[in-house]
Amino acid sequence: MKTILRPVFLTLFLVFCCHSTIAHAQVQNQIGEISLQMDELDANVIFRKEYNDESSFPVKVLTQEGSHLDGRIEVSGSFSRRFPKKNLVIKLNDGQQWKGYSKISLDAMATDGSLMRKWLVWQLIEDLGMVGPKAEFIRVNINGQYRGIFLLTEWVGPDLFERHDLGRNGQFFHPDDATFCGDFKTYTDKPIHKCWKKLSPKDDNFDPLVTLYQKINDTPSEVFDQFLDNTFYTDSVINWIVINVLTSNGDTYNKNYFLYQPETTGKWLVVPWDYDLTFGRNWDPYLPFPKNILNENFQYFYPLQLGASNPLKEKVLENPLLQQRVIDKILLLLGLRKQNGDPNFGWFSPVQMKQRIDRMAALINEAQREDPFRLKQSINFAEETQSLWHYVQRRQAYLNEILRGEYRWSMDEAGMTTTDAEREPLQITLRVRQSITTPGNYELITAPAYGYTLAGIKLVDHHGPAEFTTESEIDQTPSIIPKGHPQGACVQRVWYLGLMTPFQERLIDLQLDYIEENSHRTEAEGVNEQVLTLWALDGEKWTKLNTQVNTASNVLTVRNLKIQPGTLMRFAACEDLNPSEGP
Template identity: 30%
Template sequence: MKNQSNMPLYQLFVHPKDLRELKKDIWDDDPVPAVMKVNQKRLDIDIAYRGSHIRDFKKKSYHISFYQPKTFRGAREIHLNAEYKDPSMMRNKLSLDFFSELGTLSPKAEFVFLKVNGKNEGVYLELESVDEFYLAKRKLADGAVFYAVDDDANFSLMSDLERETKTSLEHGYEKKTGTEEDDFYLQDMIFKINTVPKAQFKSEVTKHMDIDKYLRWLAGIVFTSNYDGFVHNYALYRNSETGLFEVIPWDYDATWGRDIHGERMAADYVRIQGFNTLTARILDEPDFRRSYKHLLEETLQSLFTIEYMKPKIMAMYEQIRPFVLMDPYKKNDIERFDREPDVICEYIIKRADYLKSELDLLS
């Protein structure tokens, strides 16, 4: 199916017994076997539900691992996101593309139309997994990848969840790829950025973190207003050649003027200085703060403008609209979907005004 516009068709075939097993406990991460067909190509896969609170939604999101062949288009696994709470279904892709343009590593995101056992499941966002295959595709140096799986990935010695000192500095992270030595590098970075005196902080932090990339990631969160993004919704990649960590965004549907419940979010909801311990210490350094301010000013002139963003928003909207009409979970809400480009554009205007008014705080 590539009629009306360009959207690949993914067909999943799950044995009724396995489908029952999958639906029996939505919180069970154990996958069931299935077959996926893409452009006449047959793939044996394992499939499981993905996400935390999103598993409760009527339209499920899926984690797919390739079994036979072991990889497909250079990936071992993909994520199919339902984007159920975002009435535009575009915010996640809009964000990840925006990060890419800001010069941050970011997963590739593409819309696909999903059928399960012949039944329309609707429009999904295929998200690339951040792992060794992700690095290889981009010809990046080998290195460790850690997923921030909960709010303890806050770059702090204190637990956000327990409100006390962490018993392990790896709390909040799950290693996707890497060695035991990489665990030590992560612990060492978190320990140092929290304990080094102010006078030594600048020279110390540059041994652990790629500051330019960190500021670009921070700017991405601040422009898109992903409140969770500072302590969650990211992956850490340690480049083995530079020895430095970079931050990669992940799951950015609660952005561009809507929160995780799909409700309207005020344009000043996320402050210009961002959050988390590392951000506070980095922006406490005048040189870093100047670089950050300059990056924001530049982006407010170029990428984060209606002139630049609206054509992207409208192209995405026009690409997926015919398929939203075939999405059993979204087609009855088409009027709301049709209003969303205006909601996003209004957010950009108000957010830009707010950020311009706050720039002096970084002087």
């Protein structure tokens, strides 16, 4: 009964989400432009020079009034420097500003086919009232030639802190992202100045940070809530962890964030940073660089403590009060638990996120299509943006399962989930029976305790609620596959779907997932995912289905599928050997 009721409640929440408007971010409604003048050779060199070079070049920023601002332009970033489309920073000469910025940071988003991961996070950060950079999409022209769409991102530095009334002369640190040890752990053998860069004031005094390290490590988890209130801007830590959980950002806790301690309060502030490897992107420990970072993996099923170990994160999650604050904020943003008219309710729900993604995709589509760097890469923008939404759907369902399901997530001292230890190993066959109540939106059917998505169903007709049963045989080479297909050309998963509501045929849109978590845990090994097609076996014969494959999110979608009551349809996904033959 409980299993059946839970999805109903989830659905009610989803319905509520659907009718709420997108939260209050002042969303960009047109794409701006920045026009630069450079020596022609410099303009080519800056994109083609070797990634380790840190030279700058003279540049003029043309203003609307017809004058220009002088400065120097250079490539910024770390890993992203290796891509043809570079992050650029323009440092204007003293006293000059463009749009209020003395440093113009142009994020190339070269590692993000959707272009939207960072923008979405900066929007969320702004709506949560956090200290973070303003960001907007912008077209960059150099010497009159369009050079691509960039994300104009406010420079994280004294100007930003001053904008938030935090002064500009506080202690300001950033982990050195080459050493992976900006994580408050005291058992590293590296000296602190190897793990952190002091950005301002320009001195070698790391004492404030050393003291902070000591306090974080000396304070027991049980009283960490008091410590946090006394030492940090608590919301900046809570929200940072919440955003990392929602977006599955494991790439932050030892290298990608800023710490600022204003002179006036002496409290530390966390400023989140770098969200390109999020929304399902996954580190692959089995592949060499750079494939270990950039790959086709996709995951949404890592628990709250995901990412590198960091005592600040872990003690927040171990402290009951702080943990509850994190969970409450996650549920609020996912639209799963309302809180006193908080305008951010449902901000990260699939419905609101889809609206947000679709709207921005439409706005930037032309600029990204004409982007000369993206033209060379044959990026499927529609697929990439859709994968963001697929991720949000699945992340919401997963977090709902582990935070509100039968087997609740909890944190032990080692930082692992107790549920992992307590529950049974993942079954080969996952079986769920669930009612789908609302037409027009996908509802996901997830494996109890694990939160894996087995199927997404959208009722296309309007014949009222329907009950379905879903099964997945995971990590299994299908024993029966459509004739003529070698087994190696099929996804190693079998799906079953049955309509339990009697009497009436139903029309549905169906999403079926397969797993490609890393190169060792994949159900699509050796399969050309681009040409995958779903086949349905109705008991007698296989029928080829018109399938949309999202290779980024590993979701197969079939629209307007008729399903008869009382039958159990079996699905296999195999490479389409005869694509010219329609379904």
